[in-house]
Amino acid sequence: MKIFMGNRAGTAPAARDTGAARAHVRELLRECRRHGPAEVFDRRAERCRIRTVAVVVPYYAPHVGGAESYAARIAHAVADDPMLRAVVITTNLTGGRTEVGGEGDVLIVRLGSWARVSNTPVSPLWPLQVRRWLRRLDVDIVNAHAPVPGLGDVAVAVSGRRPTVVTYHAGSMIKGRPCHDRLLGWYERYFLPRMFSRASALVAVSPTSLASGRPGTIEITPGVDVERFTPGPAASTRPRTIVYVGRMDRTSSWKGVEVLLRGFTALADMPEVGLKLVGGGDALPDHLSLARQLGIGDRVEFTGELAGDALVAAMQRAAVLVLPSLTEAECHPMTLIEAMACGTPVVGSDVGGIPYVMTPGVTGLLVPPGDADALAATCRRLLYDGALADRLGAAGRRRAVERYAWPALTERYVQLFRSLLPAAPASRQGRA
Incomplete structure (x- = not known):
């Protein structure tokens, strides 16, 4: 006070x-x-008490990904509010033990995971553990992020009387793998709507999120740090390098990296053009082997995962950034937004949330998903037409600043959390 x-x-x-x-x-x-x-006295003290928001997300830094970055931004925005406190509940991907640490003013609890199903960490202990940590940390609001089934569902189920905000990151997760798709189809049809109905507030990160269109849903897109992701040289003056940034796991084959490699062979008459693949995953050896089979191994650079200044520099120096995704699972690609903020021309598949991020012909170019020839032809066009590349890069930067700068987006979350806190909450004794 x-x-x-x-x-x-x-x-x-x-x-x-x-x-x-x-x-x-x-x-x-x-x-x-x-x-x-x-x-x-108790009522007035309660009004002045700092409230705790638990951001629950299956993966968190140092693991690299869009949902991780999104959740981190929310957590730090909450921590910056003088009347709120932020904690993150996530998974420990290195073992079965719970680890507790910190990141600035944000407490991070990493619950042990026993195994992975597809790309999803799981543990039978999570219902008991999450419930215990919500009590121990005196949590007032739960913000559950659900890009995959698992921890977010558990957090909503055990939240008790606490207000819950469900942030849903994915379009349909059906990926063309029959065994997994049957399970995912059952989850999306029967279980997911129940989780949505339990939420006090539902946030969709894109018009293609499965949460979008439901009554009362709020849309808050991912954003970009426009003070960090800044324009590099004019696109037409950069080294002639095509860049991909994203996961390269076998379970993420829908990212379309194989299509990109096959399309790149059509640029054999442009030996000065290189392809840089930024990211990690168990599919890296497969992609490296395919590049050699296609005769382009000496023109493809595999950098591994990049973060911080190294990632920004890779985007600032790219002549073109490509996202060749194949399915609706590409809900709202942060990679494209970051590249646009760097003044880099972008090419993406006409699928999922990609058409909502860019305006075709204005801030980027679209190609049919899975069409390697069209992808190569569009990249060739940008590499030859410097004026077009510069125009798209400049327009993309403007779009990133006007629509995707983080402060306005995270402020909407802070206001949403505050709106769910009653002025004088009832005693906590009734909480689960």
């Missing part, structure tokens, strides 16, 4: 302040007579 002394210049000092103080005392005495001094 802050106490301010003194008066503003030009006001009548003593009379005004004394009158306000007497009115406040009279109100306080009336409350004490009606409810008793102890209850009045």
Whole structure:
């Protein structure tokens, strides 16, 4: 509670302040007579108490990904609010033990995971563990992020009477793998709507999110740090390098890296053009082998995962950034937004959330998903037409600043959390 002394210049000092103080005392005495001094004190202390928001996400830094970055931005925005406190509940991908650490003012609890199903960490202990940590950390609001089934569903199920905000990151997760698709189809049809209905507020990160279109859903897209991702040289003056940034796991074959490699063979008549693949995953050996089979191994650079200044530099130096995704699972690609913020021309498949991020012909170019020839032809066009590349790069930067700068987006979350907190909450004894 802050106490301010003194008066503003030009006001009548003593009379005004004394009158306000007497009115406040009279109100306080009336409350004490009606409810008793102890209850009045508890109510007023409760109004001033710092509230805790738990951001629950299956993966978190140092693991690299769009949902991880999105959740981190929310957590740090909450921590920056003087009346809120942020904790992150996530998974420990290196073992079955729970680890607790910190990142600035954000406490991070990493729950042990016993195995992975597809790309999803799992543990039978999570229901008990999440419930215990929500109590131990005195959590007021749960913000569950659900790019995949698992931890987010558990957090909503055990949240008790706490308000819950569900942020859903994915379009349909059906990926053309029959065994997995049957399970995912069952989850999306029967279980996911139940989780949505339990939420106090539902946030879709894109019009293609499965949460989009439901009554009362709020859309808050991912954003970009426009102070960090800044324009490099004019696109037409950059080294002639095509760049891909993203996961390269076998379970993420829908990212279309194989299509990109096959399309790149059509640029054999442009030996000065290189292809840079930025990211990690268990499919890296497969892609390296395919590049050699196609005869382009000496023109393809595999950098591994990049972060911080190295990632920014890779995007600032790219002549073209490509996202050749194949399915609706590409809900809202942060990679494209970051590249646009760097003034880099972008090419993406006409699928999922990609058409909502860029305006075709204005801030980027679209190609049919899975069409390697069309992808190569579009990249060739940008590499030859410097004026077009520069125009798309400049327009992309403007779009990133106007629509995707983080501060305005995270402020919407802070306001949403505040709106779900009653002025004088009931006793916590009834919480699960």
